Amino acid sequence: ILNVEQSPQSLHVQEGDSTNFTCSFPSSNFYALHWYRWETAKSPEALFVMTLNGDEKKKGRISATLNTKEGYSYLYIKGSQPEDSATYLCAFKTGTASKLTFGTGTRLQVTL
Amino acid sequence: ETGVTQTPRHLVMGMTNKKSLKCEQHLGHNAMYWYKQSAKKPLELMFVYSLEERVENNSVPSRFSPECPNSSHLFLHLHTLQPEDSALYLCASSPSGGSSYEQYFGPGTRLTVT
Numbered sequence: 070i071l072n073v074e075q076s077p078q079s080l081h082v083q084e085g086d087s088t089n090f091t092c093s094f095p096s097s098n099f100y101a102l103h104w105y106r107w108e109t110a111k112s113p114e115a116l117f118v119m120t121l122n123g124d125e126k127k128k129g130r131i132s133a134t135l136n137t138k139e140g141y142s143y144l145y146i147k148g149s150q151p152e153d154s155a156t157y158l159c160a161f162k163t164g165t166a167s168k169l170t171f172g173t174g175t176r177l178q179v180t181l
Numbered sequence: 182e183t184g185v186t187q188t189p190r191h192l193v194m195g196m197t198n199k200k201s202l203k204c205e206q207h208l209g210h211n212a213m214y215w216y217k218q219s220a221k222k223p224l225e226l227m228f229v230y231s232l233e234e235r236v237e238n239n240s241v242p243s244r245f246s247p248e249c250p251n252s253s254h255l256f257l258h259l260h261t262l263q264p265e266d267s268a269l270y271l272c273a274s275s276p277s278g279g280s281s282y283e284q285y286f287g288p289g290t291r292l293t294v295t
Contacts, residue, residue: 112285113273118282168229173223174223
């Protein structure tokens, strides 16, 4: 059984704060790591797909890094805004598995 | 709008009913997925179709029966469900079945089994 752990489970920050959270996964036989943002009552939306150790990806104020040797990825949000409030999911796939395994997510709330 | 639509958005059904969930994607993708999310649990893959052929059946009970008549449509037929099947059912699509591609999700169907 593959376990994907996300921490923290929830996070409450003020507008303008920068924040980051972690996705941990088994380091052996890595294939791909996905990040999704899921706002309440909406569809999960893809942020990044990362496949190479040392990958860094950026979309606006959100960026992510990947360390496949130690089995973790960080998601960073710079200058959080209320519209960043959502659950952030990561999902992991090994080279031998045929499916993504999702974590339970980090729920972020940004207040004014 | 992600280009993936699901109907109905909410469904309440008794344990003896038969109902179907529908998913449609307008993205020209070749792979489609059904996921289940129960309260406080991760998204759990149920089925994967690639080029209209089922390539993954993740030990799902036979009371859930998928159907993929073409690459744009995916159904989940439900019969004699149990209360523990109450959950959010999400459909997704991707250009192909490989996990190097991001998945595009629909808004989900909230299912309640009474």
